[in-house]
């Protein structure tokens with residue numbers, strides 16, 4: 040029995056029937072079909088978040104010049120504030136509200152009598168105290184249940200204060216995971232922000248999509264891109280701003296780092312404004328080098344190409360020796376990587392370059408295309424996916440522009456440039472890796488026992504369970520308060536953190552108290 044079957048064997052027949060579709064033993068050259076983006080089984084401790092987490096926490100949250108009001112009980116705000124490590128910096132032209140947490144703090148009376156009044160009051164207060172150019176309202180579960188019309192409140196406030204006010208009906212229960220929230224956020228930004236600016240297009244301009252500046256990743260990527268000579272119009276949404284995003288339609292090319300959370304905007308920008316997109320991965324040396332060369336090939340300018348090679352050589356040179364030294368300490372180790380919807384794939388080439396093999400991989404809420412590649416699109420809709428609105432955009436004749444003609448794009452594709460395509464996790468996964476979609480705590484513990492990875496990459500929900508079992512863990516969502524891990528210098532940070540984690544003698548000293556001494560103590564009494 041392989042490890043997959045051993046774990047599945049412990050389930051009741053009903054759960055087995057469901058989970059067997061979500062767990063596979065990856066085989067190279069095989070179709071490796073996997074079920075994904077379906078409802079988690081009630082009672083299973085899934086690692087997933089909710090729709091509101093995906094909208095407010097992931098996509099909207101990092102926008103620094105927006106005052107985002109959470110319409111709901113205070114707990115929902117607390118858990119999306121100050122935890123995701125999407126770093127930001129304001130300057131004299133851009134206000135940064137990231138240090139604040141705005142919430143309507145709904146109480147029982149608001150739930151019973153309606154919360155619109157409280158929301159209006161909160162907007163007034165935010166305008167008077169902070170004077171933002173844009174307010175976004177994100178609703179949490181009870182708002183959808185009691186039917187507050189946040190869109191009407193937003194429209195009224197927009198009139199009243201003469202600023203942009205957007206509302207997102209991203210109640211936590213919508214869809215099956217945070218993925219639905221990404222989609223809702225993408226729709227709102229596309230409808231109301233992107234394309235509303237009137238900046239003139241600039242040369243070699245790009246948007247960086249699906250980069251959230253966790254631990255400063257986005258800053259490191261921007262530094263490299265600017266060094267080569269690209270003009271960055273907007274970053275969506277790490278350290279991003281509405282001011283920049285308004286002009287996103289003027290860019291020549293969209294680079295897509297996280298496919299899962301923002302492919303909707305990439306597709307809509309293509310249809311409405313003609314902008315081509317390219318999937319990139321700025322994590323890991325092979326990923327970065329390929330991405331930079333692909334972008335250069337798209338623009339096909341000899342100067343840009345030469346600068347790309349010079350920057351690659353220079354940046355790589357700086358870290359080469361140290362990377363090689365860390366590799367000697369990591370060679371032959373194995374890893375488990377369980378993250379949200381794209382990073383599992385992104386980190387594989389970085390781990391491989393350090394001699395570490397991924398034996399256990401998984402996503403929380405990825406869709407089938409993130410595993411198997413976009414050729415599986417379009418996917419069949421079910422009742423849950425139909426709940427999330429899919430908007431249709433049309434060509435904007437006044438703002439539509441393309442860097443290449445369709446024929447030129449076809450030529451580039453034929454030459455091997457992955458324009459508007461994504462091969463998914465399978466493209467880089469090692470044969471025989473075990474893959475678990477929507478992994479839960481039971482499976483995590485069982486697979487870790489069976490496969491005994493030397494290091495476990497995931498998040499705060501499972502980190503300490505694994506560490507208590509004597510296996511080091513690094514969080515790949517938050518980077519454990521370290522980072523950046525993107526770019527050349529980021530790769531070095533990662534190599535150092537992993538080397539220290541794996542090689543510390545502490546893990547050999549971890550022993551559960553019940554293994555050292557018996558938990559039950561007693562003595563036999565006399566016979567009398």
Ligand code: CFM
Nearest residue numbers: 251297300378379380381382516
């Ligand atoms: Fe994209 Fe992300 Fe991810 Fe994601 Fe996330 Fe994140 Fe993630 Mo945590 S947007 S899908 S919803 S890369 S917060 S920055 S690390 S689960 S793999």
